[in-house]
Amino acid sequence: MTQPGFQDVITQLKGDQTPRVWSLLVTVFGELAQEDGAQISGALLSRLTALMGIKPEAMRVALHRLRKDGWIDSQRSGRTSAYGLTDLGRAQSAEATPRIYDLAPLPKRAWLVARDPGQPARKPLAAEVWVTSNLQVAAQAPPDPASLALEILASQPIPDWCANKICPPSVVALTAAFHGRLGAVQAALPRCAPLDCFEAAVLRILVVDGWRRIVLRTPHLPDHVFPAGWLGRPCKQRVAELLGQYGPRGLGQLEAAL
């Protein structure tokens, strides 16, 4: 059903991992159905997941889990179903969207922040990371006078133990692999016939899903505090090129094309 050239692209983008169907569906809803009241038909979901090589049974299991987690709900009319984000799912998608789609520019400055060890630790924000129990690297100097905040200039060498807290080696390795796969995809695409709207949507979803796995595991901090092998910026560059080349497909367009 799919042209062979595009099949190679899919295979590259999925890598050698078993497909994370649940995560891919989260990306599908985030990409296509973030608007209030937006609903994706079962038929469109089947078409997209089939293109991604996901078996119908695996899709049903993942949809069930997403419903159970309160991320989506479904409406049945006659023999067909439609699926939409719940308020919870929509809020979480909206929270992640600026990071994933690079709508929030990367901060340029970073601070080392020593917090009062007598105060309780709190959950870190996206733009900060605890490197020890009372030491943070943060994109802003906190206004509170109980913190000692010193700017980390771009010329500052960051020791490994600290850089590895900011971005663990496993995620650094993900960027290297993802960067290579995106390069292979960019080399393969010119050999494909022009993508139809479903293929273009699937390409976007797989690119976004791969990038999402990296960007949501890393703090929103400038490059100069990341470990040496961090390829986040070139990955982001390739993601932006691909998403620019294959612009967003509207849900209405896709439903109509079924």
Next chain:
Amino acid sequence: MTQPGFQDVITQLKGDQTPRVWSLLVTVFGELAQEDGAQISGALLSRLTALMGIKPEAMRVALHRLRKDGWIDSQRSGRTSAYGLTDLGRAQSAEATPRIYDLAPLPKRAWLVARDPGQPARKPLAAEVWVTSNLQVAAQAPPDPASLALEILASQPIPDWCANKICPPSVVALTAAFHGRLGAVQAALPRCAPLDCFEAAVLRILVVDGWRRIVLRTPHLPDHVFPAGWLGRPCKQRVAELLGQYGPRGLGQLEAAL
């Protein structure tokens, strides 16, 4: 036996504390007998301690303790004894001397140093202090690449919890009290008859001993990392004025004047 004006000076310098005879004798030996082979006669020790208002029995107890601790040893010839520093006592005196007599200029710069939390902590040097289990304030950026060292500029506000680790409130309070006592001493001295060599030696010993109690409890770091009430610098200024005005008395001069 002592002129009443100088008695007031002694009282001021000793403050309202019970005399720390052991500590005062450590200062006496550091001030008068740091040279190799230098020995202080029992007669001179008695003369100096009497001027400081120390009872003979208290002096004997303190000498016994210093001998037991391996700080000094004694030589008896006939009915008289002489006391000198051991190698241990001389080494420890020599180590403290540059700080006490301000021969090592105060560092001008300070760094916040985050050490690899995976490495074992070590005993701090004089020019560094641990403010948390893996965070130091130090007068030098360590060359080791496993440390993250950021300069603390003089304009940097230091939060209380951190400044209090650099110098605890009890020592800050000592500087305020000592500064006041030195001021009273400087006001009282012009009303005294010129000091004889024993009085001048005792004045130096009490000034040095008071300063030693402060300086050896604080890290060798620039003023701008100390708590707000820290009067170390004005104390040091008054100490320098007094020690400059009443220069060191040689051991030979004092023994000869007995």
